[in-house]
Amino acid sequence: MTLTATIEGIGFWAPGLPGWDAARAFACEGRLPEGAPARPSPQLLPPNERRRAPDTVAVALDVALAACAMAQRDARTLPSVFASMHGDLAITDYMCATLASDPAAVSPIRFHNSVHNAAAGYWTIGAGAMAPATAISAFDATFAQGLLEAVAQLAAGAEAVLLVGYDSASTGPLAQVSASQGLLGGALVLSRRDDGLRLALALADGEADPSAGPLARHAAGNAMAPMLPLFDALAAGHAGCRLKAGPGRILQVDLTND
Amino acid sequence: MTAPAVQPAPPPMTPLAIRAFTATSALGRGLAAHREALAARRSGLRRNDFGPQPLETWIGRVDGVEDAPLPADWGRWECRNNRLAWLALQQDGVLDAVRDAVARHGAERVALVIGTSTSSIGATEEAYTRLQPGDDGAQRFPADLDRSIVHTPHSLGDFVQQTTGARGPCVTVATACSSSAKVFAQAARLIEAGVVDAALVGGVDTLCGSVLFGFNSLQLVSKNRCTPFDAGRDGLSLGEAGGFALLERARDGEPGLQLRGYGESSDAHHMSAPHPEGLGAQLAMREALARGGVAPEQVDYLNLHGTATPANDRAESLAVAALFPDTLHASSTKAYTGHTLGAAGIVESVIALLALQTGRLPGTLGATTPDPACGPQIRFDDAQREARYAMNNSFGFGGNNCSLLFARA
Numbered sequence: 091m092t093l094t095a096t097i098e099g100i101g102f103w104a105p106g107l108p109g110w111d112a113a114r115a116f117a118c119e120g121r122l123p124e125g126a127p128a129r130p131s132p133q134l135l136p137p138n139e140r141r142r143a144p145d146t147v148a149v150a151l152d153v154a155l156a157a158c159a160m161a162q163r164d165a166r167t168l169p170s171v172f173a174s175m176h177g178d179l180a181i182t183d184y185m186c187a188t189l190a191s192d193p194a195a196v197s198p199i200r201f202h203n204s205v206h207n208a209a210a211g212y213w214t215i216g217a218g219a220m221a222p223a224t225a226i227s228a229f230d231a232t233f234a235q236g237l238l239e240a241v242a243q244l245a246a247g248a249e250a251v252l253l254v255g256y257d258s259a260s261t262g263p264l265a266q267v268s269a270s271q272g273l274l275g276g277a278l279v280l281s282r283r284d285d286g287l288r289l290a291l292a293l294a295d296g297e298a299d300p301s302a303g304p305l306a307r308h309a310a311g312n313a314m315a316p317m318l319p320l321f322d323a324l325a326a327g328h329a330g331c332r333l334k335a336g337p338g339r340i341l342q343v344d345l346t347n348d
Numbered sequence: 349m350t351a352p353a354v355q356p357a358p359p360p361m362t363p364l365a366i367r368a369f370t371a372t373s374a375l376g377r378g379l380a381a382h383r384e385a386l387a388a389r390r391s392g393l394r395r396n397d398f399g400p401q402p403l404e405t406w407i408g409r410v411d412g413v414e415d416a417p418l419p420a421d422w423g424r425w426e427c428r429n430n431r432l433a434w435l436a437l438q439q440d441g442v443l444d445a446v447r448d449a450v451a452r453h454g455a456e457r458v459a460l461v462i463g464t465s466t467s468s469i470g471a472t473e474e475a476y477t478r479l480q481p482g483d484d485g486a487q488r489f490p491a492d493l494d495r496s497i498v499h500t501p502h503s504l505g506d507f508v509q510q511t512t513g514a515r516g517p518c519v520t521v522a523t524a525c526s527s528s529a530k531v532f533a534q535a536a537r538l539i540e541a542g543v544v545d546a547a548l549v550g551g552v553d554t555l556c557g558s559v560l561f562g563f564n565s566l567q568l569v570s571k572n573r574c575t576p577f578d579a580g581r582d583g584l585s586l587g588e589a590g591g592f593a594l595l596e597r598a599r600d601g602e603p604g605l606q607l608r609g610y611g612e613s614s615d616a617h618h619m620s621a622p623h624p625e626g627l628g629a630q631l632a633m634r635e636a637l638a639r640g641g642v643a644p645e646q647v648d649y650l651n652l653h654g655t656a657t658p659a660n661d662r663a664e665s666l667a668v669a670a671l672f673p674d675t676l677h678a679s680s681t682k683a684y685t686g687h688t689l690g691a692a693g694i695v696e697s698v699i700a701l702l703a704l705q706t707g708r709l710p711g712t713l714g715a716t717t718p719d720p721a722c723g724p725q726i727r728f729d730d731a732q733r734e735a736r737y738a739m740n741n742s743f744g745f746g747g748n749n750c751s752l753l754f755a756r757a
Contacts, residue, residue: 207523
């Protein structure tokens with residue numbers, strides 16, 4: 091089994107690295123930009139909603155829009171795959187704390203924002219995209235399974251697809267069992283074109299690459315860190331990487347550029 | 349109004365055989381319990397008796413989950429949601445069928461694609477009611493719930509992987525109430541792309557405070573038994589359920605039940621309210637039919653999402669009327685099981701498959717007064733007829749829609 095796709099667009103956000111250009115400069119030259127914002131401001135949302143959006147929604151929409159812009163693809167036309175290990179941990183903490191103290195006080199907005207596909211929902215609404223959107227989790231194999239689903243969508247007939255990986259910081263007592271620090275997002279627009287920067291996927295037994303690259307070390311504490319070997323490989327122009335795809339399983343990603 | 353994005357016609361899909369399937373819900377454990385309850389028009393709903401401060405409403409609760417702990421080897425995954433998964437997996441030969449697929453194809457060639465909305469968040473909720481101060485003074489989970497895997501959405505997929513031994517892609521799909529319909533689409537793609545030869549799909553959701561008080565906060569919960577498509581409907585009844593199906597490529601000319609099409613779309617409208625004309629629902633149904641090469645007039649039965657909220661049922665009936673002739677038999681079975689959220693896709697697919705097997709097409713239990721806004725396709729009474737094609741609609745928060753097309757070959 092080998093599946094292939096062309097990478098048309100890349101989006102990235104991590105604390106101190108508010109975009110793919112900044113991430114590449116950091117990975118190649120060790121340079122952190124000055125004055126990086128503490129939180130992404132997703133331009134897809136109306137101004138009054140940008141601050142109110144949950145962190146996971148803010149980062150997912152920011153990197154998704156950046157990847158679509160780089161790909162010069164109309165966001166309305168793209169099916170999308172949203173991959174997050176935990177969803178919004180701060181909202182889970184809020185829901186469980188409120189249910190334990192005063193269940194009737196649960197906020198209706200926080201409740202509908204608690205669904206795992208909240209970012210996917212805000213994305214399709216903001217972009218005006220009636221194309222399909224999905225939201226998945228596969229523990230520490232979440233990004234690899236999202237990448238596999240995105241490329242399987244191309245194999246099943248989609249012209250291009252958006253993949254977004256993201257996780258947020260855990261808060262409250264939940265942080266002891268679901269440790270995740272900072273905010274992290276990465277997005278790819280993948281297509282059936284057969285030129286440019288290409289990736290080929292293969293599942294195999296094995297262990298994923300250790301988190302040795304500069305981006306992997308920079309955001310090591312985030313639950314979506316298992317995606318970072320791919321972004322490190324893309325930044326450094328390496329030939330590929332091995333992503334965790336399940337217990338004892340890897341997704342081998344080979345990168346070529348022509 | 350946003351015009352629907354023009355979608356190119358999807359390529360036809362290879363028919364997938366449904367080798368085994370099952371559901372466990374408030375109607376009981378397994379297919380026989382569901383067949384019998386549907387034939388007797390017997391609701392599984394009861395007055396809410398879940399949790400320490402039960403809201404005034406009706407629920408579809410699965411009996412006996414409290415008395416069915418997981419086998420000791422799987423203690424790490426212990427929680428209500430995985431208990432229900434385990435109960436459901438043991439019915440109707442599904443577990444044997446997936447283990448047989450592992451033996452025939454190899455463990456790496458069998459995928460697990462499982463849907464849920466809230467997974468085992470009930471365990472996290474419980475931990476927050478029993479927090480204990482640690483040595484550092486910070487509030488900590490009690491020792492029996494200090495297990496990371498049950499506090500994350502993939503708790504369900506990971507547990508199913510333990511029970512089956514499959515080593516192909518293992519994914520938890522969590523798109524709210526469309527979750528366990530979308531698993532069929534994702535599994536079909538994995539088989540189509542040659543990644544695997546078989547896939548166990550399904551979904552499990554259990555009652556918990558998050559959904560009872562959350563849906564209540566949105567004023568979407570009825571105080572009474574839900575009455576889908578009735579003129580006086582005033583909200584949903586929540587439920588819990590689990591179900592599974594094993595999919596493999598169908599052999600040429602092979603008789604039996606098949607998945608023939610799937611359609612997915614987004615409303616691009618609102619986080620918790622459907623598009624008023626059901627445009628996203630229409631797109632999903634059209635795509636499912638197109639993938640299967642089946643015309644709307646060929647469809648014998650459609651199991652509706654039909655939650656019994658005023659907005660959903662109106663929008664869905666408009667979408668159905670825009671697409672299907674008056675002769676379609678469409679119904680909601682939510683008053684049998686309650687709205688089982690992330691499990692609704694699989695449970696109602698199972699009901700559609702039973703309709704293909706028996707020719708008994710369920711009516712809309714609970715509804716007595718037709719809503720003039722809903723078209724003639726919406727049936728309150730049961731019907732008996734030879735059925736070749738059946739569909740199932742599942743729609744979720746975020747405007748996430750999925751429609752499935754099944755056939756009896």
